[in-house]
Amino acid sequence: MQSRRLQGFTLIELVMVVMAFITIGIGRFVSLGAEGYLHTRDREQLQSQARFAVERITRELRDAVPNSLEVTDDEKGHCLAFRPIQYSGDYVNPSLTHIDVISGFLTQTVAPLFETNMMVVINPHKPQDFDVLSDQVAKVTAINKGTAANQWLFELDGQYSFSSGSLALRFYTYTQSVKFCLENNSLTRTTIHHSGSESQPILLAQYIDTNMSYFELDNAALARNALVAWQLTFIRNGESSRYNHTVQVMNAP
Structure with missing residues (x-):
């Protein structure tokens, strides 16, 4: 007589199934932690770039020759130009x-x-x-x-x-002009000497959505000095941060 094969799982098979579920759970937990870390890192990098860019532009505008500021759109992109006081x-x-x-x-x-x-x-x-x-x-x-x-x-x-x-x-x-430009998803700084020669653009920030970033200039009036406003929108790996800032140029002619 042929013996009938018993139906069910052995202890080893049960242990393997339990270990598989535990491994999947741990892997998902580690994956979520890694994704959270990467998103936090990207967000911190964007915020650090934004703080640096805002502080750099603000500091230089404080030393701009009055009424030398100009917003332009050319082959360099959308730019803010001015002449620093020597x-x-x-x-x-x-x-x-x-x-x-x-x-x-x-x-x-x-x-x-x-x-x-x-x-x-x-x-x-x-x-x-x-x-x-x-x-x-x-x-x-x-x-x-x-x-x-x-x-x-x-x-x-x-x-x-x-x-x-x-x-x-x-x-x-x-003796020179300075130009901040939004181009190719980046913020750059270029020095233009009075002779007409230009320095190589220096990268100040990247991951910028140039379609949603801009400079605005409100020229000086009798009651106040010039105002420069800008919006910088940073996008990276689905993370988006928008920064708006306004600076009053205190120097007067």
């Missing part, structure tokens, strides 16, 4: 007509150093006032010490007649 002070020229030297007292106590392509501007009100043919700018060829303490003489490359003076008798010097 030196600033109060001029004491009795007249700004047919002069070849600007005599002034600097706000800085350190002796100014002459640089090639140094420009001086008085009472600018719009970006066009910084054009080389403007009556508000002049090229500096040398800097000499004045007779009084912290007085300096900025020698010009010819005789200039400025079309208007500053109510506060202020003047500013600069």
